Amino acid sequence: MSLSTEHLLGIKYLNKQDIDLIFKTADHFKAVINRPIKKVPSLRDITIANLFFENSTRTKLSFELAEKRLSADVINFSASQSSVKKGETLIDTVNNILAMKVDIVVMRHPNVGAGVFLSKHVDAKIINAGDGTHEHPTQALLDSYSIREKLGSVKGKKIVIVGDVLHSRVALSNIFALQLQGAKVKVCGPTTLIPKHITSLGVEVETNLKKALEWCDVANVLRVQNERMAINYFPSTREYTQLFGINQEILDNLGKKIVIMHPGPINRGVEITSDVADSDQSIILNQVENGVAVRMAVIYLLAQQIKR
Ligand code: CP
CATH class of the missing domain: 3.40.50.1370 (Aspartate/ornithine carbamoyltransferase)
Incomplete structure (x- = not known):
């Protein structure tokens, strides 16, 4: 082969x-x-x-x-x-x-x-x-490999990619890889950080983090890539964290255990809290x-x- x-x-x-x-x-x-x-x-x-x-x-x-x-x-x-x-x-x-x-x-x-x-x-x-x-093809491959290892298969799984999708090479490669394997993919983030063409790839957009997490089996959390931004796409880091930051309280209220992923580097306290990143729901180091x-x-x- x-x-x-x-x-x-x-x-x-x-x-x-x-x-x-x-x-x-x-x-x-x-x-x-x-x-x-x-x-x-x-x-x-x-x-x-x-x-x-x-x-x-x-x-x-x-x-x-x-x-x-x-x-x-x-x-x-x-x-x-x-x-x-x-x-x-x-x-x-x-x-x-x-x-x-x-x-x-x-x-x-x-x-x-x-x-x-x-x-x-x-x-x-x-x-x-x-x-x-x-x-970032090898990142997407290792992400899918890690989902397969944790959940047995990628096919039929619901994955939400949360955060700065606009500036992310991880997001696009993940969308292609997950769809090829029969997963369902949504993205969640501020509308200013979601590319306008994303729905043409068969990806749904959800701007409510709670709804996105209730839907998914896996949340792949992305860093806000300030280094790629010529202008500010969001009023402030604090507001970003209030609306799209993942903390343990949000996860505990879901009534189910989802898998947490992050390609790194993590901005602890912004897109994800340390307790979530280091929890048994996180497979970040397995990735x-x-x-x-x-x-x-x-x-x-x-x-x-x-x-x-
Ligand atoms: N995930 C990832 O690409 O991390 P580095 O930028 O550290 O290589």
Whole structure:
């Protein structure tokens, strides 16, 4: 079995069989990384470059660990400490890195479509680790994998994505991934932070947090991404928290236990309180743990397509 795509540029380029294959492969790697010896020799002949043009904690370290667990050679590139600062273009930068015999490029970039652009201009496999406000495919894969692990399946589950959907690449990738697997998706947040076109994707909008939480099995909570806002989309953080912040009292009044997710980083006390983030309803750290196995699966499956 092979992925239907040469790169991982976005969930919109995957089909359901691809996701099933990634999850089956991730199941295998999750067992591997829970062994005393957490490495396999599978990718000893593969070299991977991690190019991060934006800050990252989870994604960057998770990719690096996934690559090392697969025994690939790994180089890391941080734009802020590179010759990008001297005006070198993206294509020149990547072609120079590829001249060092690199096979796979993992890239986070602030511009929408940066991964697609790169895939058309360089001879390497590209994995999108987040492109602007567009897609974050491995985050959506690890999110669905974590729902599947917690609830047995994604099919038929009701997921609400709460918060700043407008500036979120996690939201779009999650919508595509969840719908491919037969989940129902709603978004909930201030109308100014919900993209106008979202209903054309078959997603319902709910602006009442209580109603959204009463409906769902899982709430995936997003941070308000102030760093992406040229103007204020909401009067104040305090008002945002009053209307859309999730606290334990709201959850206790639902009369059922929903699953709480968050891609991180968390703004504790704004979109979610610490007691909720750290509660037994939260699978936030399971998401992070699963990220390594899911990224191992993606890298391994793409590497199988490389002709040695
Ligand atoms: N979830 C996520 O993308 O986190 P980082 O920005 O820390 O990588």
